[in-house]
Amino acid sequence: MPNPENPSSASWTYRMEVSPTGQGSSNAVQGPNDPAVLLQHLVNLQSQTLDVLRQNLEIDRLNLDLNRQNLDLTREIVQVNREQRARQMAELERWQHGHQRVLDASREALGRLEQVHASLIGEMAEYVEDNHENLIDGDFALSDFVDRFGPRLAHLNTMLAVLRPLAVVRPKPED
Incomplete structure (x- = not known):
C-alpha cells in the first residue's frame, strides 16, 4: 500500500499513448462507445431531424395555402348564397305585391x-x-x-x- 506521506515510495505508474493526428485511427477498431462514433451518430441524427423539420414546415405551408383557398371558396359560396337568397326574396316580394x-x-x-x-x-x-x-x-x-x-x-x-x-x-x- 502506498504511503501518503512519502509519494516516492508508492508504485504508481502512468501510461499514455500518443499518436499523431490521422495515424493510428485507421488501425484501431472503433467501438460503439467511442466518442467519435457517438458524435458522428449525433450529427447524423441532428441532420435527419433537421430534414424532417424542413419537410414538416413545407407541409405546414401547403396546408396553410389550402386552408386559405378553402376559406376564400367558402366566402365566395356564402356570398353567392346571400345574393341568391336576396334575389329570391325580391322576386317573392314582387309576386306578392301583384297578387x-x-x-x-x-x-x-x-x-x-x-x-x-x-x-x-x-x-x-x-x-x-x-x-x-x-x-x-x-x-x-x-x-x-x-x-x-x-x-x-x-x-x-x-x-x-x-x-x-x-x-x-x-x-x-x-x-
Missing part, C-alpha cells in the same frame, strides 16, 4: 292544410301503432301502408312548402 288577393287566400288555406296535415300524421301514427307487427312481418301490409299514406303526405308536404313562404313574407310598404 295580394291570392296571398290572403293562401294564408287561410295554409292554416287549414296544416290542420289536414296534422290529422293525416295522427292517422298515420295510429295506423302504425295498431299494425306495427304486420308492417314488420309482411310486405303486403307495408306496401299497403306506403300506398295509403305516402302519396297524400308527400303531396301535402309539397303544398305546404309552397304556401309557407307566401304566408310568412310580407311585401314592403310602398313609399
Whole structure:
C-alpha cells in the first residue's frame, strides 16, 4: 500500500499513448462507445431531424395555402348564397305585391292544410301503432301502408312548402 506521506515510495505508474493526428485511427477498431462514433451518430441524427423539420414546415405551408383557398371558396359560396337568397326574396316580394288577393287566400288555406296535415300524421301514427307487427312481418301490409299514406303526405308536404313562404313574407310598404 502506498504511503501518503512519502509519494516516492508508492508504485504508481502512468501510461499514455500518443499518436499523431490521422495515424493510428485507421488501425484501431472503433467501438460503439467511442466518442467519435457517438458524435458522428449525433450529427447524423441532428441532420435527419433537421430534414424532417424542413419537410414538416413545407407541409405546414401547403396546408396553410389550402386552408386559405378553402376559406376564400367558402366566402365566395356564402356570398353567392346571400345574393341568391336576396334575389329570391325580391322576386317573392314582387309576386306578392301583384297578387295580394291570392296571398290572403293562401294564408287561410295554409292554416287549414296544416290542420289536414296534422290529422293525416295522427292517422298515420295510429295506423302504425295498431299494425306495427304486420308492417314488420309482411310486405303486403307495408306496401299497403306506403300506398295509403305516402302519396297524400308527400303531396301535402309539397303544398305546404309552397304556401309557407307566401304566408310568412310580407311585401314592403310602398313609399
